[in-house]
Amino acid sequence: MKFDNIIIGGGLSGLTCGIKLAEQGKKCAIVSSGQSAIHFFSGSFDLLGKANGEEVTNPLESMKSLPENHPYKRVGLDKIERLTNDALHLLVRSGLNLNGQADRNHYTLTPMGVMKPTWLTLSDFTSFDQKDSFPWKKAVILNFSGFLDFHTLFIKDGLKKLDVQAQIKTVSMKQFEAIRKNPSEMRSTNIAKEFDKENAIEEFAQKANVLSDGFDVVILPAVFGLFNKTIADKLKEKIEKPVLLLPAIPPSVPGIRTQITLRERFQELGGTYLLGDNVEEGVFENGRLLEIRTNNHGDIKFEADQFILASGSFYSKGIVATHDKLYEPIFGLDIDGDSNREKWFDEKIFNDQAFMHYGVKTDQKFRALMNGEPVENLYVAGSVLGGANPLKEGSGAGISLLTSLHAAEQILK
Numbered sequence: 001m002k003f004d005n006i007i008i009g010g011g012l013s014g015l016t017c018g019i020k021l022a023e024q025g026k027k028c029a030i031v032s033s034g035q036s037a038i039h040f041f042s043g044s045f046d047l048l049g050k051a052n053g054e055e056v057t058n059p060l061e062s063m064k065s066l067p068e069n070h071p072y073k074r075v076g077l078d079k080i081e082r083l084t085n086d087a088l089h090l091l092v093r094s095g096l097n098l099n100g101q102a103d104r105n106h107y108t109l110t111p112m113g114v115m116k117p118t119w120l121t122l123s124d125f126t127s128f129d130q131k132d133s134f135p136w137k138k139a140v141i142l143n144f145s146g147f148l149d150f151h152t153l154f155i156k157d158g159l160k161k162l163d164v165q166a167q168i169k170t171v172s173m174k175q176f177e178a179i180r181k182n183p184s185e186m187r188s189t190n191i192a193k194e195f196d197k198e199n200a201i202e203e204f205a206q207k208a209n210v211l212s213d214g215f216d217v218v219i220l221p222a223v224f225g226l227f228n229k230t231i232a233d234k235l236k237e238k239i240e241k242p243v244l245l246l247p248a249i250p251p252s253v254p255g256i257r258t259q260i261t262l263r264e265r266f267q268e269l270g271g272t273y274l275l276g277d278n279v280e281e282g283v284f285e286n287g288r289l290l291e292i293r294t295n296n297h298g299d300i301k302f303e304a305d306q307f308i309l310a311s312g313s314f315y316s317k318g319i320v321a322t323h324d325k326l327y328e329p330i331f332g333l334d335i336d337g338d339s340n341r342e343k344w345f346d347e348k349i350f351n352d353q354a355f356m357h358y359g360v361k362t363d364q365k366f367r368a369l370m371n372g373e374p375v376e377n378l379y380v381a382g383s384v385l386g387g388a389n390p391l392k393e394g395s396g397a398g399i400s401l402l403t404s405l406h407a408a409e410q411i412l413k
């Protein structure tokens with residue numbers, strides 16, 4: 001099979017790159033072994049939440065203080081602002097409704113009841129301008145009977161620090177009787193499937209209106225709108241008080257919907273999306289990647305002019321660490337990381353962990369290095385790149401979106 005571009009990995013990076021290339025008329029395929037980090041998505045795309053240990057107000061300004069090997073610095077700060085606009089427009093064109101801007105972080109309330117700075121937030125969730133001012137004084141936190149993935153006590157404690165008086169209440173729904181019989185079935189996605197049917201929303205809203213009498217705001221787990229993209233808005237219309245949705249324990253309902261929305265956009269543009277297929281090896285000649293082989297397709301080779309590696313970090317096995325080595329498992333690309341295992345981690349778990357900065361080594365054009373030499377037509381994007389600790393910095397989605405667009409631009413030049 002021959003394509004213009006083949007992307008390895010169908011997470012946020014692979015899909016962004018694929019959409020950008022397909023929008024420009026490229027015949028693209030994405031091969032993805034499994035689900036991605038978007039299934040754990042909080043609902044917010046982070047750009048830069050912390051730099052040098054300090055909370056960031058203006059991510060574009062604070063990027064100047066990042067180390068030279070940080071992906072943002074390597075993309076080039078002169079390009080970043082334009083790429084943040086391009087990323088936002090690409091997501092909106094794909095069908096996502098988002099709030100936020102790159103030169104001013106806003107805040108969202110986390111499931112731990114803490115305000116966190118971020119860049120773009122899905123419109124399901126509430127964005128706050130200020131970190132320490134919560135607009136409501138009395139909150140009711142509603143959970144579903146038997147749903148263990150929404151930690152209401154953490155939220156209540158967090159709200160107390162914001163001077164908010166909160167009360168926890170439980171709602172029973174007859175629609176959930178079947179899934180409640182087995183606690184492992186009482187998960188956010190199964191609840192969301194019930195709510196995708198609009199009559200369940202009607203019944204729930206009536207109960208929520210009774211239970212929220214005397215409160216200023218209703219706090220709920222974000223289990224609305226798995227396939228039905230309008231259901232969260234309908235819920236908000238039917239509940240008489242303001243509704244604040246908070247992420248529950250994954251799988252994330254808004255995350256899965258985001259993944260589906262981006263995948264649909266890619267496919268509508270003519271892209272081929274192969275899910276559940278693992279890229280196992282590649283054939284190289286004269287510093288170029290000629291073809292890749294996948295688990296499901298055996299001897300059928302996938303050829304392309306350019307390839308993009310967007311296989312994620314440790315979590316997605318884009319890079320792998322065993323007790324004695326760190327490696328990139330498909331092609332054996334060079335790794336930007338320490339060969340001495342003792343330097344990989346700090347025993348103090350909350351410190352900046354060195355291994356979080358490891359990734360595939362690239363040249364200035366984000367082409368992968370193999371034995372010290374760039375592979376002419378193999379670009380690298382997203383969290384498989386090293387040079388940042390997205391968890392500490394709050395930069396995960398930003399790095400994925402911007403490096404993917406940058407890689408696509410190198411290809412389109």
Ligand SMILES: Cc1cc2nc3c(=O)[nH]c(=O)nc-3n(C[C@H](O)[C@H](O)[C@H](O)COP(=O)(O)OP(=O)(O)OC[C@H]3O[C@@H](n4cnc5c(N)ncnc54)[C@H](O)[C@@H]3O)c2cc1C
Nearest residue numbers: 009011012013033034036037042046279312382383396397
């Ligand atoms: C659990 C978790 C939650 C996160 N939540 C947020 C958040 O809420 N907000 C935020 O800003 N950032 C978040 N991040 C940061 C996250 O890294 C980025 O936001 C981004 O989603 C990463 O996208 P990616 O495409 O680079 O990698 P991934 O999402 O990891 O996707 C990589 C894909 O490559 C595939 N793959 C790997 N190897 C192969 C192979 N050999 N063949 C074929 N396919 C392969 C995997 O199956 C996977 O689908 C989170 C990260 C994690 C790990």
